[in-house]
Amino acid sequence: MFRDKISDILVEKINLARELILDEILISNEGIISNFTTVLPEEISELKWLKYLIVSPLEKSSIVGIHESIFDLSFLEEFELKNHRIQELSPSINKFENLRSLNLSNNLLRNIPSIDTISVSLRSLNLSSNNIEVFPESIIGLKNLEELDLSNNYIRHIPNEVGELSNIESINLSNNSLTELPRGIVNLPDNIELKIEENPLINPPIEIARQGLKAIKNYFEDLDRGGVINYEAKLIFVGNGRAGKTSISKRLGKEKFVIGEDVTHGIRIKELLLPMGDENTLKANIWDFGGQEIYHATHRFFLKTRALFCLIWDKETNEDAISQNSDQVNFTIDYWLEKIHELSDASPILLVQNKIDKCNQELIDRISILEDYNVKEFYSVSAKNNKNIDHLLNGIIDTFKNSEELKDIVGFLIPVPWMNVKLKLEELTNNDELNYINYSDYLEICDGQGLDKVSANNLSHNLLHQIGTILHFESPKSLKNIVILNPEWALEAVYELLRSRLLIYNFGRINDSDIDEIWDYYDYGEQNILLELMKKFELCFEDSINKGEYIIPQLLPTVSPKFEWDFSENRFYAFQYKYLHRGIFTRLIVKLSSYSFENCFWRNGIVIHKNNTQAYVTRDLKLKRIFVHLRGHAEDELLRVVIDALAEIDPKAELRLMVGCNCDAYESNVQSQNYFYHTKLKLYKSKNVNELLCDKCSKKKSISDIFGIKSEQKNNLSAIKNYNSEDSNLLLKIKNLIKDSETLKAIEEIYLLAEKNEIKNVSSQALHLMSRYNQLNKLYLKGIVKLEEYLMNMAKINDSLLHISNDYEKNKR
Numbered sequence: 001m002f003r004d005k006i007s008d009i010l011v012e013k014i015n016l017a018r019e020l021i022l023d024e025i026l027i028s029n030e031g032i033i034s035n036f037t038t039v040l041p042e043e044i045s046e047l048k049w050l051k052y053l054i055v056s057p058l059e060k061s062s063i064v065g066i067h068e069s070i071f072d073l074s075f076l077e078e079f080e081l082k083n084h085r086i087q088e089l090s091p092s093i094n095k096f097e098n099l100r101s102l103n104l105s106n107n108l109l110r111n112i113p114s115i116d117t118i119s120v121s122l123r124s125l126n127l128s129s130n131n132i133e134v135f136p137e138s139i140i141g142l143k144n145l146e147e148l149d150l151s152n153n154y155i156r157h158i159p160n161e162v163g164e165l166s167n168i169e170s171i172n173l174s175n176n177s178l179t180e181l182p183r184g185i186v187n188l189p190d191n192i193e194l195k196i197e198e199n200p201l202i203n204p205p206i207e208i209a210r211q212g213l214k215a216i217k218n219y220f221e222d223l224d225r226g227g228v229i230n231y232e233a234k235l236i237f238v239g240n241g242r243a244g245k246t247s248i249s250k251r252l253g254k255e256k257f258v259i260g261e262d263v264t265h266g267i268r269i270k271e272l273l274l275p276m277g278d279e280n281t282l283k284a285n286i287w288d289f290g291g292q293e294i295y296h297a298t299h300r301f302f303l304k305t306r307a308l309f310c311l312i313w314d315k316e317t318n319e320d321a322i323s324q325n326s327d328q329v330n331f332t333i334d335y336w337l338e339k340i341h342e343l344s345d346a347s348p349i350l351l352v353q354n355k356i357d358k359c360n361q362e363l364i365d366r367i368s369i370l371e372d373y374n375v376k377e378f379y380s381v382s383a384k385n386n387k388n389i390d391h392l393l394n395g396i397i398d399t400f401k402n403s404e405e406l407k408d409i410v411g412f413l414i415p416v417p418w419m420n421v422k423l424k425l426e427e428l429t430n431n432d433e434l435n436y437i438n439y440s441d442y443l444e445i446c447d448g449q450g451l452d453k454v455s456a457n458n459l460s461h462n463l464l465h466q467i468g469t470i471l472h473f474e475s476p477k478s479l480k481n482i483v484i485l486n487p488e489w490a491l492e493a494v495y496e497l498l499r500s501r502l503l504i505y506n507f508g509r510i511n512d513s514d515i516d517e518i519w520d521y522y523d524y525g526e527q528n529i530l531l532e533l534m535k536k537f538e539l540c541f542e543d544s545i546n547k548g549e550y551i552i553p554q555l556l557p558t559v560s561p562k563f564e565w566d567f568s569e570n571r572f573y574a575f576q577y578k579y580l581h582r583g584i585f586t587r588l589i590v591k592l593s594s595y596s597f598e599n600c601f602w603r604n605g606i607v608i609h610k611n612n613t614q615a616y617v618t619r620d621l622k623l624k625r626i627f628v629h630l631r632g633h634a635e636d637e638l639l640r641v642v643i644d645a646l647a648e649i650d651p652k653a654e655l656r657l658m659v660g661c662n663c664d665a666y667e668s669n670v671q672s673q674n675y676f677y678h679t680k681l682k683l684y685k686s687k688n689v690n691e692l693l694c695d696k697c698s699k700k701k702s703i704s705d706i707f708g709i710k711s712e713q714k715n716n717l718s719a720i721k722n723y724n725s726e727d728s729n730l731l732l733k734i735k736n737l738i739k740d741s742e743t744l745k746a747i748e749e750i751y752l753l754a755e756k757n758e759i760k761n762v763s764s765q766a767l768h769l770m771s772r773y774n775q776l777n778k779l780y781l782k783g784i785v786k787l788e789e790y791l792m793n794m795a796k797i798n799d800s801l802l803h804i805s806n807d808y809e810k811n812k813r
Contacts, residue, residue, distance in 0.1 A: 038063060040081070045069035047345065052771070054080040056796065071095040076239075080124075082106050089113055097121060105129050105149070112136035120144060128172065140164055151175050151195065163187030174198050181209065186217045205408035208458050218455045222415035225450070230414045230463070233400060235272065235284040236306030237338065238299070240317040240330045244354040247383035248312060249286050252393055257384055267495070269488050274397050282400055282410065284308075290495075296583055299343060306347050306409060308399055311336050314355040316348050331581075337373045338579040342650050348403045349375045350395060357382040376403065417449035418459045422469060425485055435489040435527065439472070442483045478532045491531050493522065494539070498552070508555030512548045538590040545599055553586040556603040563600050563607065565616055570629040572660025573639065574675050575646060577653060580624040584649055588626070591645040592617065595638075613638045629660070734805045743794065744773055746801055754808055762808045769800055 025086065038299040039311065040055065040063050050073050055063060064083040071092035078101040086107040093102075099118050106129040115122070115138050122142050129152040139148065140161045148165070151174040158173070163184035165171075171188075187196075194216075196209045237245040246268060247257055253272050268288040273281050287307075289299065317330045333351070333561045340349060351369070369375050377395050381388040400410050416421075424445050428434045446456035460483065464470045471484035484490050497503060500518045503510055510518070519527050531550070534540045543549040577584075589601055595608035605618035613632025628642055646655065658675035676692065684692065691700045737746035751766035776793050 004071045005526060007656065013700060016111050039065035039067050040070055042067040042069040045072050048073065049075050051075055052078045052768075054078070055084070055770070056793070061275070066090065072563050074098065077101065077121075078409045079103070094118055100124065102126070112138065114138040116141055123147065125149070135159055135162075143167065144435065146170070148172070158185070159185035166691055168192055181216065183220055184218055185213070189215060190214060190217075197523075200404055200407070202408045202412055205412055205463075207408075211458070211782055213529065214454055218223075218452065219415070219458055222417055222451065222455050222458075222474055223413060226416035228416055228419045229280070229383035230410065230412055231276065231280050232283045232285070233406065233410050235286045235310065235396065236307050237286060237288045237310050237312055238336055238386070239312035240314075240336075242384045243312045243314050243317050245288050245310075245312045248310075248352065248354060248381065248389070248392075249288050250394070251386055252286075252385050252387045257386070259384075262651075267488060267491050269799075274393075274400065276397065276401060282397075284396070284400070296339070296581075299339065306344065306405060308396065308406065309347055309349045310352055310396070311340065311349055311356055312352050314353060315353070315359050316674070333369075334579060336580055337369065337375075339581065339583075341373055342652065346374055346405050348399055348405050349373060350377055350379060350392070350399065352379045352381060352392060354381055356380050356387065357385045366690065374405070414463065415455075417451050417455075418463060419452065420449050421446055421456075421459060422464060425464070425470060435486040435526075436482050436484045439481045439483055442472075473536060476536070478528065479536060482529055484529075490530060490533060493519065494534060497530075497534075498539075498555075503552065504555060508552040509543075509559050510550050510552075511546075515550075541590045541593040543599065544596065546592065551593070551601075553589040553601070553603065554582065558603045560602045560605055561600055563598070565607075566631060567629075569629050571635055572675070573628045573630075574658040574660065575626045575628075576656040576658055576677075577624045577626070580619065580621055580626070582621065584646075584653075585619040587649050588617070588642075588645055591648065592641070595641060601751050607636065608641070610634065610638050610641065615639070615642065617642060625658075734801055743798060743801065744770070747773060750801070750804055750808060759808060762804060765800075765804050765807070769797060773797055 043051065044050070045067070053070075053073070053076060063081060064086060065088075066081070066086070068090065071090065072095060074095065075098055076096050078096055079096065079099060080101075080103040082105040082665065085110060086104060088103070089109060089112060093113065096102075096118055098121050100121055101124040102118075102122065103124075103126040104589065105126045106452070109127065109130040109132060111134070112127065112132070117137075120143075122145055123641045124147040125139070125142065125145060126137075126147075126149040132153040132155060132524065135150070135155050135158055139145070140159065142165070142168050145165055146167055146169045148168060148170070149172040151172045153176050155173070155176040158178065158181060160182040162171075162182060163186065164279050168188060169191075170193040172195040174195045178196070178199040178201060180201065180203040181196070190213060192213060194208075194213050195210075199206070199209075201209055204216055208215050208219050237249055239245055248639070249268075249270065251257060253270070258677060267290065268286075270288070272284040272285050272286050274284055276282050293636070294686060311333070313333055313336070316542060318333060337349070340347065364378075376399055379392045379395060381386065381392055400406060408532055425442075428437065442460070443453060443456055444450075446459065451459065460470060460472045466621040469485075471487050471490065472482075474477045497510075497515075497518050502514055502518060506514070515527055515531070519530065522530065531540075535542075539554075540550045540552045543551055585604070589606050592606055592608050593601070595610055597607040597609040597614060600607040605616070608615050608617065611632070611634040613630060613634040615628055615630045615638050618627045619625070626646070628639065630638055632638070646653070656709060659678055659681060661674040661676065671714065681692075734746050734750070737743070747766055747770050751763055751770070754763035754766060776790065776797070
């Protein structure tokens with residue numbers, strides 16, 4: 001194989017390592033000067049005492065092979081060769097008798113040779129992001145292995161013997177092609193970290209696998225007592241009012257079409273029996289939701305689950321902004337697709353145009369819809385004339401049969417004890433007419449079938465909740481202690497309150513006596529359950545000033561209350577959405593309500609404050625933006641509150657952060673400000689463009705002035721993640737130390753915290769990073785590493801610092 005001549009810089013680095021008897025060497029862009037791919041050079045093998053060999057990604061070259069002499073480094077303990085183009089690993093890897101950590105992630109490996117010789121020493125093996133299709137059997141022999149990462153490969157099968165890895169602490173199998181896990185996995189230690197996301201798992205269902213090894217073990221143990229195939233699932237109908245959802249659901253069930261069918265206020269739930277072609281019948285629980293806007297917020301009760309969605313639309317309601325009814329607002333197809341995308345867990349969608357008896361099939365942009373959403377098929381029907389209804393029915397059956405997203409719901413094995421509990425709960429609902437029971441009673445029913453608390457939790461959250469039999473939530477405690485047996489009962493009660501004249505007359509404000517009047521059919525215990533349910537789904541919040549009074553944001557006045565706002569010296573920001581619907585902002589008001597300034601909130605905005613800093617937060621549905629302008633000394637902190645709230649509301653939203661120009665002529669109108677995308681500003685700044693022309697005020701503006709920021713951290717869009725405040729505090733501390741060029745201090749900080757909390761894997765990473773830091777500085781002071789290369793490698797160390805910070809928080813939790 002052709003090998004390029006190594007650079008003089010690398011020769012000097014090797015000579016220095018020999019002279020100083022360094023036990024670690026870091027190779028990066030100074031090592032290879034050619035644009036060709038190459039092998040890892042044999043000169044490194046002269047460092048017989050080398051313990052740590054790290055080959056960073058190269059800008060102009062990629063390592064495709066390793067010189068055989070490298071494997072003679074018998075003292076080597078850590079070998080990192082990630083982000084290259086290695087296709088084959090030599091069996092000579094077994095010469096590394098003292099190797100403790102091997103990282104070959106992000107290469108092109110398909111197979112791994114037998115690694116029996118290093119089985120005693122190896123503790124960490126990272127083969128993630130390769131092309132591995134078959135689980136390397138020799139891994140089973142690594143009896144002392146503690147960390148195994150095989151994520152982002154193409155593995156279809158895990159051998160039963162994986163349970164023999166008795167010392168393993170973490171296994172990452174995410175993003176492979178696994179449809180089932182082996183029974184032998186139950187022999188692994190209970191406390192290991194098992195990552196299994198992004199696999200098409202059927203056995204066990206992915207919801208159970210996500211809960212960890214204990215839940216998986218319980219599922220297999222319960223299944224050993226017999227299994228029954230599940231043939232029950234949710235079929236959810238959504239769309240505008242009067243689009244014909246109820247009429248289509250009736251036609252599917254062979255019922256007669258009713259001219260002038262009443263509009264659905266609330267929800268209708270009915271059963272549809274579907275022949276599956278294998279002598280089995282699927283019971284599809286149709287959930288027919290009212291299309292009126294006032295009900296949309298309640299969709300989160302039940303749409304946040306995996307089901308088959310039928311989006312019913314017609315030309316008339318799709319084009320009309322408002323129908324004849326005052327409470328009936330129509331929305332576009334895009335709105336409903338985005339709504340399903342936000343709430344469901346990648347559920348399949350059938351897009352159904354109704355009323356083709358009135359107009360021909362409407363042309364829509366099918367290509368863009370298929371690109372952006374999980375739409376499986378398009379249908380055009382007439383419920384009135386019964387046209388193409390059978391075609392739709394067959395499509396529903398085929399989707400339930402063949403959709404990958406539903407395979408662990410439809411047709412998966414349910415342990416017999418689980419099925420017995422399900423039947424008992426249905427008996428309580430149908431025969432005893434119970435709407436809810438205490439969680440302790442539910443556990444007693446499970447105990448009667450030999451199920452412990454973990455199995456009971458598996459059943460309630462991963463089957464019964466998914467198919468719509470019950471509602472149960474882990475928090476708050478008041479809801480955790482209740483199992484709702486009749487979800488329709490709960491939803492109808494909430495609808496009754498939302499459409500009450502008293503609530504509408506009071507512009508979304510009610511107190512305890514109002515609730516007694518509206519819910520007079522419910523006792524106090526039931527009222528508390530229903531109110532907690534509304535709080536859980538952020539339909540309302542309790543007034544922080546007037547205790548016992550509750551606010552429903554979607555019914556607040558559209559005009560803001562009178563208040564004085566000083567528009568001078570404000571910083572302006574905006575969050576650009578791909579699609580911004582009303583529910584996002586009403587939930588934002590709920591989340592920010594604890595920070596509200598003197599109860600200053602209305603349907604389109606809220607004023608919040610913290611640490612002598614205020615923020616004026618508004619929305620513009622046409623522009624699809626949420627605006628934030630701030631004043632005070634703690635802008636970073638208050639902006640963080642808004643960012644975290646938006647991330648929790650919709651982690652999947654495609655948000656773009658924008659920074660306002662601060663045009664003097666428009667300072668009192670946040671919408672009229674000229675906004676620049678933050679990413680573009682950073683790009684201009686990196687290219688030494690210091691000024692931009694503002695289209696609004698026609699003045700040149702300094703990019704630094706536009707930012708108006710003390711730290712780049714504040715405008716980092718990557719901060720829009722769903723993490724808790726404890727994570728952000730540690731990350732912020734580390735980022736500030738890095739910003740102040742205090743990298744070594746940051747490493748020491750993490751090391752001391754990890755040692756204090758006995759998180760050994762993090763403390764060892766920190767020590768290793770400290771060694772890399774010291775070596776890099778030695779090479780720089782010797783003149784072997786130039787400034788540009790020094791800064792590049794220091795940036796990589798800083799990136800590693802942030803990863804270690806995340807590892808620390810994960811381990812501590």
